[in-house]
Amino acid sequence: MTPGARAAAAIDILAAIDSENRPADGIAAEYFRKRRYIGAKDRGWIADRVYAVLRHRARLDWWIARAGKEAIAINARHRLLAALLILDHWTPADIAAGFDGDRFRPAPLSPDEERLVHGLAGRSLDHPEMPRAVASDLPDWLEPYLARLYGKALETEMAALNGPAPMDLRVNPLKADRETVRRALAAEHIRAEPTRWSPLGLRVGGRVPLAATAAFRGGLVEVQDEGSQLAALLAGARPGMRVVDFCAGAGGKTLALAAAMQNKGKLVACDVSQWRLDRSAQRLRRAGVSNVERRALSSEHDKWVKRHAADNKGGGFDRVFVDAPCLGIGTWRRNPDAKWRSTPTDLAELVGRQRAILASAARLVKPGGRLVYVTCSLLREEDEDQAEAFLAGHPDFALYPAARAWAEAIGGESPAGEDYLRLTPARHGTDGFFVAQFERKPVVPSAASEPDLSGSPDQ
Numbered sequence: 272m273t274p275g276a277r278a279a280a281a282i283d284i285l286a287a288i289d290s291e292n293r294p295a296d297g298i299a300a301e302y303f304r305k306r307r308y309i310g311a312k313d314r315g316w317i318a319d320r321v322y323a324v325l326r327h328r329a330r331l332d333w334w335i336a337r338a339g340k341e342a343i344a345i346n347a348r349h350r351l352l353a354a355l356l357i358l359d360h361w362t363p364a365d366i367a368a369g370f371d372g373d374r375f376r377p378a379p380l381s382p383d384e385e386r387l388v389h390g391l392a393g394r395s396l397d398h399p400e401m402p403r404a405v406a407s408d409l410p411d412w413l414e415p416y417l418a419r420l421y422g423k424a425l426e427t428e429m430a431a432l433n434g435p436a437p438m439d440l441r442v443n444p445l446k447a448d449r450e451t452v453r454r455a456l457a458a459e460h461i462r463a464e465p466t467r468w469s470p471l472g473l474r475v476g477g478r479v480p481l482a483a484t485a486a487f488r489g490g491l492v493e494v495q496d497e498g499s500q501l502a503a504l505l506a507g508a509r510p511g512m513r514v515v516d517f518c519a520g521a522g523g524k525t526l527a528l529a530a531a532m533q534n535k536g537k538l539v540a541c542d543v544s545q546w547r548l549d550r551s552a553q554r555l556r557r558a559g560v561s562n563v564e565r566r567a568l569s570s571e572h573d574k575w576v577k578r579h580a581a582d583n584k585g586g587g588f589d590r591v592f593v594d595a596p597c598l599g600i601g602t603w604r605r606n607p608d609a610k611w612r613s614t615p616t617d618l619a620e621l622v623g624r625q626r627a628i629l630a631s632a633a634r635l636v637k638p639g640g641r642l643v644y645v646t647c648s649l650l651r652e653e654d655e656d657q658a659e660a661f662l663a664g665h666p667d668f669a670l671y672p673a674a675r676a677w678a679e680a681i682g683g684e685s686p687a688g689e690d691y692l693r694l695t696p697a698r699h700g701t702d703g704f705f706v707a708q709f710e711r712k713p714v715v716p717s718a719a720s721e722p723d724l725s726g727s728p729d730q
Contacts, residue, residue: 272309272310272313272375273369273375273376274365274368274369275368275369275370275371275373275375275376275377276375276376277313277316277317277320278320278351278355278369278370278376278377279375279376279377280302280306280309280313280317281317281320281321281324281351282347282348282351282377283302283347284298284299284302284317284321285321285324285347285350285351286346286347286348287302288321288325288347288608289346289347292612294606294608294609295321295322295325295606295607295608296606299317299318299321315478320351320354320355320359322435322607323354323358324347324350324351324354325607325608325611326408326433326434326607327354327358327396327408327433328350328408328607328611329404329405329407329408329409329410330396330397330401330405330406330408331350331353331354331357331396332345332350332405333398333401333405334353334357334391334394334396334398335349335350335353335387335391337390337398338386338387338390338391338394339383339386339387339390340386342383343383343384343387348377349384349387352366352370352384352387352388352391353387353391355369356388356391356392356394357391357394357395357396358396362392363385363388363389363392366380366388367379367380403418403425406426407425407426407429407430407433408429408433408610409429409610410610410611410613412614412615413600413610413613416650416651416652417429417600417649417650419651420649420650420651424697427697428649428695428696428697428698430697431604431695431696431697432600432601432603432604432695432696432697432703433603433604433607434604434696435604436496436604436605436696436702437474437475437476437700438474438475438476438477438478438479438481438494439466439472439473439474439475439494439495439496439497439500439701440452440463440472440473440474440475440481440492440493440494440495441469441471441472441492441493441494441495441500441526441527442471442472442473442491442492443490443491443492443493443526443530443558443559444471444530444533445490445529445530445533445534445558445559445560446489446490446491446558446559447491449465449470449471449472449473451491452473452486452491452492453465453473455484455485455486455491456473456475456484456486456492459484459485459486461475461479461481461484462475462476463475466497466500467497467699467700468497468501468681468686468699468701469497469500469501469504469681470504470681471500471504471527471530472497472500473492474497481494488557489557490557490558490559493523493526493554493558495523495526495527496602496605496701496702497700497701497702498601498647498694498699498701498702498703498704499523499524499527499647499702499704500527501681501692501694501701501704501706502524502594502643502645502692502704502706503524503527503528503531503592504527504531504680504681505643505673505676505677505680505681505692505706505708506528506531506590506592506641506643506676506680506708507590507641507676507679507680508528508531508532508538508589508590508592509531509532509536510532510533510535510536511532511535511536512532512536512537512588512589512590513536513537513587513588513589513590514528514532514536514537514538514539514588514589514590514591514592515538515539515541515588515590515591515592515632515635516528516538516539516540516541516592516594517541517571517591517592517593517594517628517632517635518541518542518593518594518595518596518628519540519541519542519547519548519551519565519594520542520544520547520551520594521547521550521551521554522540522548522550522551522554522555524592524594524645525538525540525551525555525560525563526551526554526555526558526560528590528592529555529558529560529562529563530558530560532562534559534560534561534562535562536562537562537564538562538563538564539563539564539565539566539588540563540564540565540566541566541567541568541575542567542568543567543568543569543570543571544567545567548565548566548567551565552565571627571628571631571632572627572631576631576632576634576635577634579635580634580635581634581635581636581637581638581640581711582634586635586637587635587636587637587638587640588635588636588637588640589637589639589640589641590640590641590643591632591633591635591636591640591641591642591643592643592645593628593629593632593642593643593644593645594645594646595624595625595628595629595644595645595646595653596621596624596625596628597621597625597646597647597648597653598613598617598618598621598648598650598653599647599648600647600648600649600650600703601646601647601648601649601694601695601696601702601703601704601705602647602702602703603703604696604702605702618650618652618653621653622652622653622656622657625646625653625657626657626660626661629642629644629657629661630661630664630665633661633665633668633709633711636668636709636711637711638711638712638713638714639710639711639713640710640711641671641708641709641710641711642668642708642709642710642711643706643707643708644657644658644661644706644707644708644709645704645705645706646704646705647702647703647704647705648703648705649695649703649705653705654691654693654705654707655691655705655707657707658670658691658707658709661707661709662709665709667711667712668709668710668711668712669709669710669712670690670707670708670709670710671708671709671710672689672690672708673685673687673688673689673690673691673692673706673707673708674688674689674690676692676706676708677692686699687699690707691705691706691707692704692705692706692707693705
């Protein structure tokens, strides 16, 4: 493809992302699936530019407004023009050659667009007059929340969150150990290095055809961010336990929990989406997992929860893992479009839903068992505030410190908190994750049920 044709494709995808309320990766995948003539290198170039625009949209928009003198609409075409000039250092001559209206190439520049191009040529992405939210590529409404959380470290944290994410793999211990998998990937010319924190993780540099490898097809590895691996490991699931993955989705953490259980015991994967659970079936088979029951729920209040609650005969579970729906700020490296779709209303609704899910899932935890609350968010409102509200409303539970869980599951000192685990891209090189655990207190027999020994001859 010519540079102009590549630019036209990127504009098409960006325009679709703007007009459709769907994740960007799905829109891009559909675009390429319908145009199989686009080669791998061209797909890579196009995808990289689309994601660059999504990551840096606030700063690009600021430059368009400034250089365009408010006369230029902020849209997919003009955002790509800005990205090509500022990020890729195209010259005005490069732009004119690529945007000439020839077949498969964008329409020629208008006079206003020509002025915009010359105004942006040679610029750098940053400018000292940018507001803090713009300079951090944040939605305006979210900046106060994150500024309260990070203070002077906001820029450092957001810079890491606005960068590309590496590809992390989780080794499946049901089939292989980490070194065996690393050698298997090396034999297929894929370099993978052990992750810093997870004992099961491998990190791959760059874009690789993982799905075509024998290691992936044979179920030796799954794609899973290191932070997500750590969240599953800290649950402390063991062989023979009864475990629920309450918001299982497509099964990433279900697979990790099943591996920790060595296929022994019972693991119930629940979700309100039947199609997500159906997607997990192939992954479970490939991984050699045999102890999982998939269960679609109508909501967090489904009758199945009541039937299997800990206060019912034969009910209760050793671990209830809740990977709660959230704003997903911690995954912005992979899903930068999500930040521009989120709203204050979304946050308010999610906070209410998280509390309802936690309260319902708690019913399944047996005395001595643990409720594991996980988000891929960074906001206190979805993390520590939820944990503290749960403990305040559930006196039959106590905090199970992250430091203790880390020492038991991984060994050594927790690198990310004593009471709760809080991971960020800047500090730990993982996606952003939060983990809180609550242990259900053992049942204390009431005084009425204790034998009266006051008249015993031994007293």
